[in-house]
Amino acid sequence: MxxxxxxxxxxxxxxxxxxxxWPGEALKAQAVAARSYALATQGLLFPDTRSQVYKGLDGExxxxxxxxxxxxxxVVLYQGRIAITYFFSASGxxxxxxEDVFYGAPRRPYLRGVKDPFDGSAPRxxxxxxxxxxxxxxxxxxxxxxxxxxxxxxxxxxxxxxxWAEVVGSSGVTHVRGATLEARLGLYxxxxxxxxxxxxxxxxxxxxxxxxxxxxxSAPSAPRGFRWPAAAWDSRG
Numbered sequence: 001m002x003x004x005x006x007x008x009x010x011x012x013x014x015x016x017x018x019x020x021x022w023p024g025e026a027l028k029a030q031a032v033a034a035r036s037y038a039l040a041t042q043g044l045l046f047p048d049t050r051s052q053v054y055k056g057l058d059g060e061x062x063x064x065x066x067x068x069x070x071x072x073x074x075v076v077l078y079q080g081r082i083a084i085t086y087f088f089s090a091s092g093x094x095x096x097x098x099e100d101v102f103y104g105a106p107r108r109p110y111l112r113g114v115k116d117p118f119d120g121s122a123p124r125x126x127x128x129x130x131x132x133x134x135x136x137x138x139x140x141x142x143x144x145x146x147x148x149x150x151x152x153x154x155x156x157x158x159x160x161x162x163x164w165a166e167v168v169g170s171s172g173v174t175h176v177r178g179a180t181l182e183a184r185l186g187l188y189x190x191x192x193x194x195x196x197x198x199x200x201x202x203x204x205x206x207x208x209x210x211x212x213x214x215x216x217x218s219a220p221s222a223p224r225g226f227r228w229p230a231a232a233w234d235s236r237g
Contacts, residue, residue, distance in 0.1 A: 002047075002056065009045075010035050011060050011068045016053040017087070020061035027067035036075040036085040078110045086111070090122035092159070092191050100157035103177060113158030127188045139184045146171030150197040151181065161190040168197060 004012070013034040014020075014027060034052055038045060047054040076083045086098070098111035119125050131139070137148040146169040154175070155164040162178030178190035 002054075004056075006035065006038065007068060007072060008057075009038060009054065011065050012054045012056045013038075013052045014064040014068060015061040016055040016059050018064075020064040024063070024067060024070075027064050028071050030087070031064070031068045031071045032074050032076060033085040033087050035071070036082055037087075039075060040082045040084040078108075083110055084108070090124045090189075091116040091119045092122075092125060092189060093117070093119050094159040094191075096157045096159040096161050100159075100161060100163050103179070124188050129185070129187060131185065136185065139186070140167055143167045143174045143176060143180075143184070145169035145174060151194040152197065153194065159191055162192055163190075 010031055014030050017034065018026065018030050020027070037052060041051070045051040045054070047056075076085050086101075094113060094115050096113045097107070098105050099107050100113075133148060137144055140148065144167055149168040149170060151165055152168055152173075153162050153165045155162075157163050162181065164175060165178060165181060166173040166175050178192070181187065181192065182190045
């Protein structure tokens with residue numbers, strides 16, 4: 001347990017969440033977000049991505065300390081109350097409604113999905129994951145009824161990240177949350193696209209499954225998501 005005052009805590013968070021070499025205004029924005037989040041959540045804060053990454057005194061840096069000092073006591077307010085200021089490394093071009101990220105969370109007017117035109121240079125603005133059918137079957141163990149046949153998306157959020165999907169097996173289907181697929185398959189996000197069910201036996205036998213961000217996550221014309229060819233579902237992997 002580390003007991004520390006608020007400003008000291010924020011000084012240990014900012015350089016752990018963003019490089020201290022970033023422009024001063026970016027560091028100030030991060031300081032305000034970190035301070036607001038800590039106050040709005042009003043609970044025990046984990047020192048990792050479950051809350052905010054906190055590296056303590058040893059993680060502090062002069063430039064980020066200066067940004068914290070320059071924004072001392074400043075927070076983000078919504079209708080007079082401190083806002084919950086979630087932040088992330090990459091939006092993929094569009095943020096998401098809070099209830100479709102943290103399932104069961106109450107709808108909040110200031111936590112709605114919006115376009116993010118500044119995300120294009122983020123390392124994971126687009127990503128790709130390759131898996132064989134055998135690997136998918138193994139990673140979805142307990143969710144696949146019979147032999148794995150594919151994934152069918154049932155509902156997407158505003159971004160459009162996967163909210164609900166079903167794992168299709170030869171003996172039935174299993175309804176799953178997008179976050180479950182992300183965790184089980186090792187995806188970088190729930191904004192994912194999957195190959196269509198079916199396909200000829202010949203085409204399915206030619207290649208392993210491939211996943212990658214494709215259309216329409218941010219602007220409709222900007223490809224994003226998780227996708228693989230019909231070849232993904234060959235039973236031989």
